[in-house]
Amino acid sequence: MRKSLTIAAGAISVIAAGGYAFMTLKRPASKPPAALKIVPSETRVARGRYIFEILSDCDGCHSMRDYSRFGGxxxxxxxxxxxxxxxxxxxxGDISAPNITPDPETGIGGWSDGEIVRAIREGIxxxxxxxxPIMPYSSYRSMSDEDVYSLVAYLRTLPPVKNRLPKTRIDFPVWFFIKSAPQPVAAPVPPPDRAHRLRYGEYLVEIGGCAExxxxxxxxxxxxxxxxxxxxxxxxxxLIVVSANISPDPETGIGRWTEQQFLEKFAEYKSYVANGSxxxxxxxxxxxxxxxxxxLPAxxxxxxxxxxxxxxxxxxxxxxxxxxPSQR
Ligand code: HEC
Ligand code: HEC
Incomplete structure (x- = not known):
């Protein structure tokens, strides 16, 4: 009896160790970084700035913000x-949104273009x-090739900042489960069709992280x-804030808003950008x-x-x- 118990316990620990080894060894779906040499241009840097600073709010996680001022x-x-x-x-766990300035030691200055593109769109x-996956790579998967190249061109123009952060440390078993989040981008992603308002809007909402x-x-x-x-x-x-309902429900969402009202709501904050918030x-x-x-342009x-x-x-x-409540 004692013996069979010992064997059973032994078997269980072997299986557990095997399972743990499997969990540790499992690799996320990925492919090697593309051998890219992104040629910088003024157009690309401007487009990259638009995505980083305006549309996708990369600042929201990767930059120091001053939340004592409106909008941080x-x-x-x-x-x-x-x-x-x-x-x-x-x-x-304790998650670091890394230093992505071109500092070679503490930032991504030493990364290849292909490695940066893969991190942004594929989560590797x-x-x-x-x-x-708090890093919204599952949304950025839809980012066009030209847009992600532009982001890289822009990132390379940032002043390097020396700032060493602790490595991300994720609790068990979450570190195992997130291994299934990354997905390689299989085919070239064409730029969005601006003439098609609905599809262009879908692209912006995706890259803008509105749904998140x-x-x-x-x-x-x-x-x-x-x-x-x-x-x-x-x-x-x-501090606490709760995100608003931006679905078209007429009572609780933006169903009764006109496009003009929507534009005006955003325009309210333009002066804060110009004059400080x-x-x-x-x-x-x-x-x-x-x-x-x-x-964002109208x-x-x-x-x-x-x-x-x-x-x-x-x-x-x-x-x-x-x-x-009066603030709403
Ligand atoms: C909601 C927060 C959030 C937003 C928004 C965000 N990131 Fe990240 N990003 C992270 C976190 C957190 C990590 C690291 C995750 C980890 O260590 O497992 C990361 C990782 C990265 C990495 C990999 C760097 C490294 O050292 O591993 C790059 C490059 C990057 N982000 C670029 C961007 C760009 C460009 C944007 C905007 C288009 C962006 N991120 C938007 C949170 C965010
Ligand atoms: C980092 C989180 C975050 C992101 C990204 C974000 N929002 Fe918001 N949004 C909020 C929060 C929180 C509120 C509520 C507080 C406020 O109004 O300032 C809000 C409020 C709003 C409102 C006001 C609604 C009302 O009833 O007054 C609109 C409109 C809106 N968001 C649209 C968008 C759109 C469009 C996008 C994507 C381009 C977006 N948001 C991206 C967090 C976010």
Whole structure:
């Protein structure tokens, strides 16, 4: 009896060790970085700046922001130097959004163009590991080849900042599960068709990460039947904001907004970009990238509106600033 128990226990630990080894050894789906030499040009750098600083809010995670001011403007000299998302914010580990300035030691100055493109669109780190999917690579998969090349050309123009961050440390078993998030981009991705308003809008919404923030999530998974329905909470110490319902529900979303009203809502914040954004208390705290997105051209905002308007309406009344209802 004792003996068979020992054998059973031994067998279980062998199986467990085997399982653990399997989990450690499993590689995410990936392919080698493309052998690319991206030729920089003014057009590419400008386009890259538009994606980084305006549309995709890469600053939101990779740059130091000043949340004592409305919209959290980037702190001068700290663009792309990296930030840390602590476990205390409800994440399964301490996640570093890395330094992506061209500093060769602490940033990505030593990376090849192909390695940067692969990290952005396919979620694979330089060492072949799966990046934590808070980095929106599953959305950036749809980014056109020309757009991601432009981003690389832009990143190479940033002033290098020396800022060493701790390595991302993800809890068990999440580090195993995220290995299935990366997917190689199989075919060339053509640029979006600007003449097709709806499809152009879809592209902008995807790359702009609107769904990530405006869809509630359960256990880290977005609730697909609530897409654009808002209700996602963002917390910083002592601060909270909840994303708005931007689905076309007439009562609780933007169903009654005209395109003109939509454009005006963004235009409200343009002067903050030009003149500096004001100090705000918790009642005005927001993670909505108003400062960035207010700089989108009317053509782009119009296309975004056109796309949002044809999405399924989601009935979901949201208080964006709980405890400060008058601010809405
Ligand atoms: C919501 C937050 C978020 C946004 C928005 C975001 N990133 Fe990231 N990014 C991260 C995190 C977190 C990681 C690292 C994940 C890890 O270590 O597993 C990362 C990793 C990277 C890496 C790999 C760097 C390295 O050292 O491994 C690159 C390159 C990168 N991001 C570029 C971008 C660009 C360009 C944009 C905008 C188009 C962007 N990111 C937007 C959070 C974000
Ligand atoms: C980093 C998270 C984040 C991203 C990315 C984001 N939003 Fe928001 N958004 C919010 C939050 C939080 C609010 C509510 C607080 C506020 O109004 O400032 C909000 C509010 C809004 C509102 C105001 C709605 C109302 O009823 O007043 C609109 C419109 C909007 N977002 C559209 C968009 C669009 C379009 C995109 C993509 C291009 C986008 N958002 C991307 C977080 C985000």
């Amino acid at each position: 403007p980037v702190v001068a000299g700290h663009r792309a130097e990296g930030t840390i998302f602590k476990k205390e914010f409800g994440l399964p 780190g330089r060492d072949g590991r799966a990046l934590f 923030c405006h869809t509630p999530a359960k256990g880290g998974e977005p609730e697909q039947n609530m897409k654009f329905g808002g209700g996602r909470e963002f917390k910083l110490p002592g 004001p100090k705000v208390g918790p009642e005005g705290f927001t993670m909505m990238p108003w400062l960035n997105l207010s700089q 053509e782009d905002l119009g296309a975004i509106f056109t796309y949002l308007k044809v999405q399924p309406p989601v009935r979901n009344a949201v208080e964006t600033h709980p405890g400060y």
